[in-house]
Amino acid sequence: MIEVEALRKSFQSVTALDGIDFVARDGEVTGLIGPNGAGKTTAFRIIYTVMRPSGGRVRVDGLSTVSARRQVQERIGVLPDGRGLYPRLTAREHIRYYGRLHGLKGDFLEHRIDQLISDLAMEEFIDRRAKGFSKGQTRKITLARALVHEPQNLLLDEPTNGLDIPSSRAVHKLIRGIRDQGRCVLFCSHIMSEVASICDRIVVISGGRIAADGTVQELMALSGSDNLDDVFLNLTGGDGES
Amino acid sequence: MWRRLMIVFSKEVTDNARDRRSLLIALIYPLLGPLLLGVMLSAVGKVTVGDSPQALTLNVEGMANGAVLVDWLSAQGVKVVEAPRNVKEAVTRGDIEVALIIPPEFKDLSDAEKTAPVTMVINSSRLSELVTINRVVTLLGAFNTEIWGQRLAARGVDFRSLQPLAIDNINVTSGGHIADFLLFLVPPLFVFNLFMGGAYFAIDTTSGERERGSLEPLLINPIERGALVAGKFLAALFYTGIAVVVQLLAFKTAFYVVDGGADFSATLSVSNMVLIMIITLPLMIAAVSVQFIIATITSSFKEAQTYLGLLPLLPAIPGMVLVFSSVKINAWMMLVPAYSQTLLFGQILRGESVTTAYVGVSTASTLAVAVVLFLVTIRLYEREELIFGS
Numbered sequence: 001m002i003e004v005e006a007l008r009k010s011f012q013s014v015t016a017l018d019g020i021d022f023v024a025r026d027g028e029v030t031g032l033i034g035p036n037g038a039g040k041t042t043a044f045r046i047i048y049t050v051m052r053p054s055g056g057r058v059r060v061d062g063l064s065t066v067s068a069r070r071q072v073q074e075r076i077g078v079l080p081d082g083r084g085l086y087p088r089l090t091a092r093e094h095i096r097y098y099g100r101l102h103g104l105k106g107d108f109l110e111h112r113i114d115q116l117i118s119d120l121a122m123e124e125f126i127d128r129r130a131k132g133f134s135k136g137q138t139r140k141i142t143l144a145r146a147l148v149h150e151p152q153n154l155l156l157d158e159p160t161n162g163l164d165i166p167s168s169r170a171v172h173k174l175i176r177g178i179r180d181q182g183r184c185v186l187f188c189s190h191i192m193s194e195v196a197s198i199c200d201r202i203v204v205i206s207g208g209r210i211a212a213d214g215t216v217q218e219l220m221a222l223s224g225s226d227n228l229d230d231v232f233l234n235l236t237g238g239d240g241e242s
Numbered sequence: 243m244w245r246r247l248m249i250v251f252s253k254e255v256t257d258n259a260r261d262r263r264s265l266l267i268a269l270i271y272p273l274l275g276p277l278l279l280g281v282m283l284s285a286v287g288k289v290t291v292g293d294s295p296q297a298l299t300l301n302v303e304g305m306a307n308g309a310v311l312v313d314w315l316s317a318q319g320v321k322v323v324e325a326p327r328n329v330k331e332a333v334t335r336g337d338i339e340v341a342l343i344i345p346p347e348f349k350d351l352s353d354a355e356k357t358a359p360v361t362m363v364i365n366s367s368r369l370s371e372l373v374t375i376n377r378v379v380t381l382l383g384a385f386n387t388e389i390w391g392q393r394l395a396a397r398g399v400d401f402r403s404l405q406p407l408a409i410d411n412i413n414v415t416s417g418g419h420i421a422d423f424l425l426f427l428v429p430p431l432f433v434f435n436l437f438m439g440g441a442y443f444a445i446d447t448t449s450g451e452r453e454r455g456s457l458e459p460l461l462i463n464p465i466e467r468g469a470l471v472a473g474k475f476l477a478a479l480f481y482t483g484i485a486v487v488v489q490l491l492a493f494k495t496a497f498y499v500v501d502g503g504a505d506f507s508a509t510l511s512v513s514n515m516v517l518i519m520i521i522t523l524p525l526m527i528a529a530v531s532v533q534f535i536i537a538t539i540t541s542s543f544k545e546a547q548t549y550l551g552l553l554p555l556l557p558a559i560p561g562m563v564l565v566f567s568s569v570k571i572n573a574w575m576m577l578v579p580a581y582s583q584t585l586l587f588g589q590i591l592r593g594e595s596v597t598t599a600y601v602g603v604s605t606a607s608t609l610a611v612a613v614v615l616f617l618v619t620i621r622l623y624e625r626e627e628l629i630f631g632s
Contacts, residue, residue: 084456084457088260089256
């Protein structure tokens, strides 16, 4: 479970987050949605421990992301904004490296990698070096290394961006499977239709504040529209550009 | 912590070992210095000690005019030959190194025990001819002295009473010849390469990792920043160490080729090479720390590359100055990183004994600086700006 309380973050004179609160529960897929520059990535970065909050706090399974950083890192799997690969390592070596950093080893780790290869259909390129990988192949590897240690909490920053329809569906299926195991998934996107199709709850963020928080139906009722794009535009208060 | 540190270390070593371009760059620099020095040593060695006096051939114009001089030179082992027709042109073109012109009046003046003129035709702009010129001048001087002696003896004077000094030289350098001077170039070249060897790797593993976008996901893993930095740091140190060993072996090989294992190469014995490694290890740690700090605080790979390309010059400068002016080693000098190692390395190369206390002071002071720099690197890795560049 991820709890965000009165979270603030400023960069010199710019306020990226101006006191946001929301909760992503276990057994649910929570979508964080907002226009470009709304503060989604900043909020994610604070949750996944690479940034410190200017105010407020974030707890993952009750642990502070600041004072218990190591323990939080053990409990999260992240597909972050930065998703580069090492061009000279194979896909399998990427997943193995992250698995080992999470304390996995030996047959258990290799078995886990095989399982991910099958889940994400990576057989074709798993032992090739990453240099020249397509966007889709890169995305699958970054997803696999986020999942290798079977984290209780999964944070995905635009996981299907650049994927074709079959691959996107495979990712959606994977996310639902993880939710059904009782784990927490926090999903960040600016594509309303995707968020609506797989999220149990949606948190709308705009201009560093929470604009709305609820199920798809609740948000539709709140915005007075059943067109998803209109819901998004009404709640974020504009054309989506900032 | 150690387990995760080693995971990072082995990943970084494997990753870099697959980068042929980076390996090539890391190995070319250490080889370039010894190669260049080997060629220079070999050239200077040939000029200064290559030919024995017996091999000297002297072109003389007017041999018939100075039979007494020609006979004397021949008796000294010089091969005297008739000079080509246009002597000056022949020397200018470099066909012959030195020519001696004995004018027609030489015989009469010499027979009358008067001062007889001879002319040397030389081209002093050619380095290789300086030694031949010097040899001819020495021979003519010796002829002068001998004729003096004979003429004075004929008048009942003991020539030795006119010679207050009998000069003899003992050269105490280990090599025993002029080319030893070039040995002074070895320590600064060595220090330059020490700062160059792991530079590309240091940039790749910090700025490179950030620009590839692989740093952010890496930092989310449950590993202390200290262990992460240390893993990368040890890998950089490992590659710097390889560059240093390759360089030492290349120096040894270059020296061996030049002198066949006699003088230079003997100073780089296995035990001396081990001693050099021990003395320079703290400097390697300091060098890698500086590389990491620069690569971390610069905003891009290119910027880091620019600074790290210039960095090796800085510690090499004092050593370059030492090539032209010798310094008596003092204890305070041992406190200065890079400078102390340059001086100690120089001592080893010249076959001088190295003071243990000096090695201790040099190691302790450089290590202290290295530890501080390493801690600064860890602090820099704690900053959140690390992911985005400063």
